[in-house]
Amino acid sequence: MTVHQVLALEPFLNNQAATTPENLTDGRLNVWGNSLPAQAAPLALEVDGVPLRSAPLDGRGPDNVLCAGQRIEVPERRWDWLYVIGCGERRVRDVVTWHLADGAVDRDHFALSDLWEGRSDFGEELALRTEVIHYPHHVQPRIGITLWCQRVPVTTRKALGALTLPRNPAVHFFAMTLVGQQVSAGSAGEPQMQGAGRDLR
Numbered sequence: 001m002t003v004h005q006v007l008a009l010e011p012f013l014n015n016q017a018a019t020t021p022e023n024l025t026d027g028r029l030n031v032w033g034n035s036l037p038a039q040a041a042p043l044a045l046e047v048d049g050v051p052l053r054s055a056p057l058d059g060r061g062p063d064n065v066l067c068a069g070q071r072i073e074v075p076e077r078r079w080d081w082l083y084v085i086g087c088g089e090r091r092v093r094d095v096v097t098w099h100l101a102d103g104a105v106d107r108d109h110f111a112l113s114d115l116w117e118g119r120s121d122f123g124e125e126l127a128l129r130t131e132v133i134h135y136p137h138h139v140q141p142r143i144g145i146t147l148w149c150q151r152v153p154v155t156t157r158k159a160l161g162a163l164t165l166p167r168n169p170a171v172h173f174f175a176m177t178l179v180g181q182q183v184s185a186g187s188a189g190e191p192q193m194q195g196a197g198r199d200l201r
Contacts, residue, residue, distance in 0.1 A: 001182040004051055005075055009176060012070050013055055013062035017172065020059040025136045028066075029115065029145065029172065030089045035134040036145040043085060043174065047125050047149045050083045054174040067094075067171040071164045074178060076101050078159050081179040082152040085127045087115035087145075089170035096152050096166070101159040110152040112171060115145050124148035127174075147174060154178075 019027040019035040027035020038059030045052045055063045064086075082096065091114050095107045111122040118129060128147040133140050154160065165173070 002049070003180045003182050005079075005178040005180075006051060006053060007072060007074065007176040007178065009065055009072075009173070010055060012065045012072065014068070015064050015066035015172060016059075016062050017064045017174070018057040018059045019134050021134075021139060023059060024134050024138070026059070027134055027136065029064075029087075033136040034145070036128075036130050036147075037132055037134060037139075039128075043128055043147070045085070045127055045149060045175075047083065048151075050081075050177050050179055052083060052085050052127075052149065052175040052177050054085060057174075063174070065165065065173045067165040067168045067173065069164060069167040071099070071162055072176075073162045074160055076159050076161050077180060078157060079154045079178045079180040081154060082163070083149065083177045083179060084110075084152065084173050085147055085149050085175040086112050086171065086173040087147050088112035088172075090114050090116075091121055092168065092170050094166040094168050094171060097164040098154065098156060098160050099162040099164065100156065101161045104158070106156040106158075108153050108155055110150060112150055113146070113148055115147070115172075116143075118144060118146045120148065122150065124150045 039057040043054040130144040
């Protein structure tokens with residue numbers, strides 16, 4: 001059986017992507033201060049049967065993680081994939097660092113398409129496409145912002161204990177869900193599901 005672990009990103013939110021016409025200058029989705037229009041509800045998607053949910057995109061405060069080397073503890077077990085909602089300032093490639101339960105470290109590469117172009121260059125699924133873009137001093141129609149759903153492989157077959165995001169200000173993550181397989185009942189060594197996240201079985 002497949003196990004999904006929606007990671008709780010609230011402690012790591014450090015960037016505001018959504019604004020209203022009243023607080024356009026608060027947007028920080030790229031170096032130009034662009035932002036996406038506030039949404040009535042958080043993004044809630046299911047891709048490949050994997051649930052993903054963002055923080056509120058209501059324009060009232062931080063709603064995404066700008067990657068700055070944050071370490072996120074995860075339930076200690078084997079995982080297969082990390083699904084994310086995110087975007088890049090231009091096309092970006094980087095790595096996620098896995099901290100294994102035995103103290104070792106491993107890494108896997110990921111890629112994210114540009115938030116401007118609206119074109120999937122790395123096989124992502126569309127998560128959100130807006131019809132306008134917010135600038136610090138005006139709302140620009142006919143230009144939108146795109147958020148993507150991408151997945152990062154976990155190639156190690158050892159149990160993970162944490163992950164570290166890259167130090168890359170061009171990478172923004174809005175949601176993360178780990179995916180793995182449930183060990184059959186009675187198997188030895190299956191750790192309890194605990195730590196940062198919500199267990200969705």
